[in-house]
Amino acid sequence: MTMGLTAFSTLVLVCLVLTACAPVILIGLWLKDFISKQIW
Amino acid sequence: MTEASGFALSSTLGLTLVVLFGLAWVLFGWYLGRANKTHEDFALAGRNVGFALASATAMATWVTSNTTLVAPQLTYQFGVWGMVGYSFAALGLILFAPLAARIKRLMPNGYTSGDFVRLRYGQSAWWAFILISVVYAFGWLISLGMAGGILLEALSGLDYHIGMTAILIICVGYTLFGGLRAVIATDFIQALIIILGVVLIAWFLIDTVSLETIHSEVQDNHPQLLDLLFPAAIMFLFNNIFFGLGEIFHSNVWWSRALAFKGSVAFKAYLLGGVLWLPIPIVTGFIALAAPQLGIFPPSADMVGPMVAAEVLGKIGAVVVFIVVFSALASSLDSLLAATSDLVTRDIYHKKLKPDAGDKHLLRFNRYSILGLGILTWLFCLPKIATLGALLNFAGAFVASTIFPIVLGLYNRRLSGRYAALAMTLGTLSGLAGYFVVGFYVAALVSCSVSALICGLGLLLSKHKFDWQQLNEQEEHSA
Numbered sequence: 001m002t003m004g005l006t007a008f009s010t011l012v013l014v015c016l017v018l019t020a021c022a023p024v025i026l027i028g029l030w031l032k033d034f035i036s037k038q039i040w
Numbered sequence: 041m042t043e044a045s046g047f048a049l050s051s052t053l054g055l056t057l058v059v060l061f062g063l064a065w066v067l068f069g070w071y072l073g074r075a076n077k078t079h080e081d082f083a084l085a086g087r088n089v090g091f092a093l094a095s096a097t098a099m100a101t102w103v104t105s106n107t108t109l110v111a112p113q114l115t116y117q118f119g120v121w122g123m124v125g126y127s128f129a130a131l132g133l134i135l136f137a138p139l140a141a142r143i144k145r146l147m148p149n150g151y152t153s154g155d156f157v158r159l160r161y162g163q164s165a166w167w168a169f170i171l172i173s174v175v176y177a178f179g180w181l182i183s184l185g186m187a188g189g190i191l192l193e194a195l196s197g198l199d200y201h202i203g204m205t206a207i208l209i210i211c212v213g214y215t216l217f218g219g220l221r222a223v224i225a226t227d228f229i230q231a232l233i234i235i236l237g238v239v240l241i242a243w244f245l246i247d248t249v250s251l252e253t254i255h256s257e258v259q260d261n262h263p264q265l266l267d268l269l270f271p272a273a274i275m276f277l278f279n280n281i282f283f284g285l286g287e288i289f290h291s292n293v294w295w296s297r298a299l300a301f302k303g304s305v306a307f308k309a310y311l312l313g314g315v316l317w318l319p320i321p322i323v324t325g326f327i328a329l330a331a332p333q334l335g336i337f338p339p340s341a342d343m344v345g346p347m348v349a350a351e352v353l354g355k356i357g358a359v360v361v362f363i364v365v366f367s368a369l370a371s372s373l374d375s376l377l378a379a380t381s382d383l384v385t386r387d388i389y390h391k392k393l394k395p396d397a398g399d400k401h402l403l404r405f406n407r408y409s410i411l412g413l414g415i416l417t418w419l420f421c422l423p424k425i426a427t428l429g430a431l432l433n434f435a436g437a438f439v440a441s442t443i444f445p446i447v448l449g450l451y452n453r454r455l456s457g458r459y460a461a462l463a464m465t466l467g468t469l470s471g472l473a474g475y476f477v478v479g480f481y482v483a484a485l486v487s488c489s490v491s492a493l494i495c496g497l498g499l500l501l502s503k504h505k506f507d508w509q510q511l512n513e514q515e516e517h518s519a
Binding site: 001003005008011018019020026027030038040 | 085086088089090091092093095096099120124127221228231232235236238239242243246251252255256259263266267268269302312316318319320322323326
């Protein structure tokens with residue numbers, strides 16, 4: 001049983017979008033910690 | 041390839057990037073290190089790390105040479121299951137989240153994972169655990185040092201020994217100056233660099249070659265790489281889950297962070313770090329499937345990722361790959377140096393050799409340990425002994441044996457030290473037998489199964505009832 005094109009493309013593209021969201025989340029959290037003086 | 045020499049970057053540009061990044065990290069480490077007044081500040085960043093830095097350090101530390109060099113290598117060898125199997129290592133971070141919260145609650149004054157095993161299980165289990173930890177830490181340190189050399193060599197033709205030496209000097213430098221505070225702060229920046237770089241490379245690859253072309257080329261010429269029933273690859277998937285769990289559950293890299301995070305931060309930071317990490321090996325791994333299409337047949341499988349990116353994006357791609365892998369290596373190497381030096385300082389030096397050592401003395405010794413570990417790693421890296429994947433999977437036989445003793449030790453009063461020691465020792469030996477007799481892809485699986493069996497027996501036969509209060513060890517420092 002081999003993986004079809006649709007499944008392969010969906011897997012890669014979904015993972016790419018999720019990965020691209022990570023910096024936004026991390027910077028948002030850092031700003032929140034920075035404003036509330038909770039970084040350290 | 042853009043250079044006449046056949047390499048994507050010139051040796052001069054490669055070395056310039058290393059020197060610039062090196063200077064920046066060491067200066068940043070020195071700047072952050074000024075806040076370290078006590079050994080606790082140096083080893084555990086004052087036990088006060090906030091959510092953003094905590095999540096980023098969990099994610100960035102787990103993005104290592106594994107993710108940037110070995111995930112493409114395994115995809116090249118095992119196909120789709122190679123990258124999916126690698127992404128399952130995120131389970132280690134996600135499942136460690138509740139454990140981290142419990143560690144913080146049970147051991148508010150703890151320093152290391154060794155502290156836990158010593159207090160919970162006693163001396164014989166502690167010896168087995170320390171041996172496993174040391175083998176794993178050196179396996180990982182050596183694989184990271186080697187990866188630095190391989191990366192520079194693959195991209196710029198710079199001698200392996202120069203690249204390997206450079207990355208070790210840089211990481212030892214800023215960890216020495218800044219301790220865990222510098223490690224965590226640099227991890228945040230490195231996490232951002234890694235993610236943005238990986239996304240950029242994947243995006244350009246899809247834009248240039250297209251997913252359709254990659255899929256049809258692989259289907260026509262290497263159909264086994266898309267085979268969902270590829271037996272060795274499925275075995276690898278399960279093996280990698282247990283390997284990842286063993287790595288995280290036992291290693292002081294993750295315990296010291298759990299103890300360094302602010303009160304309620306540990307659980308959510310590990311959970312978020314794991315979720316953010318999950319898709320990354322698939323993004324880095326699929327890059328390798330484009331290799332045959334591009335006519336790339338790397339001399340060593342762990343060079344496939346950097347070579348594909350450099351081929352598709354030319355010089356800029358090579359610079360991006362270089363910075364991404366360099367950041368990934370640094371974010372793990374510094375963590376490992378800090379955590380292993382804590383084990384040496386706290387578990388071996390302070391608890392075994394010099395129980396009356398004062399705070400300043402321990403702080404000084406911790407720095408010497410970082411330096412010593414750096415030199416030892418460098419010596420082991422001098423001969424290029426194995427491919428990165430093989431070296432790491434050898435360590436799987438050791439670490440997977442600790443999963444059940446750690447989890448049961450944290451949640452169940454009944455498992456005694458004798459059974460925990462036996463589970464770790466026999467689990468490791470069986471895992472090694474599996475590694476040599478069957479293959480690397482079963483080492484962790486066998487090790488974890490045998491260890492689980494012995495732990496199960498221990499729970500049935502033991503009448504031991506551990507008092508959780510014993511884990512809350514109070515510190516006495518003379519000066």
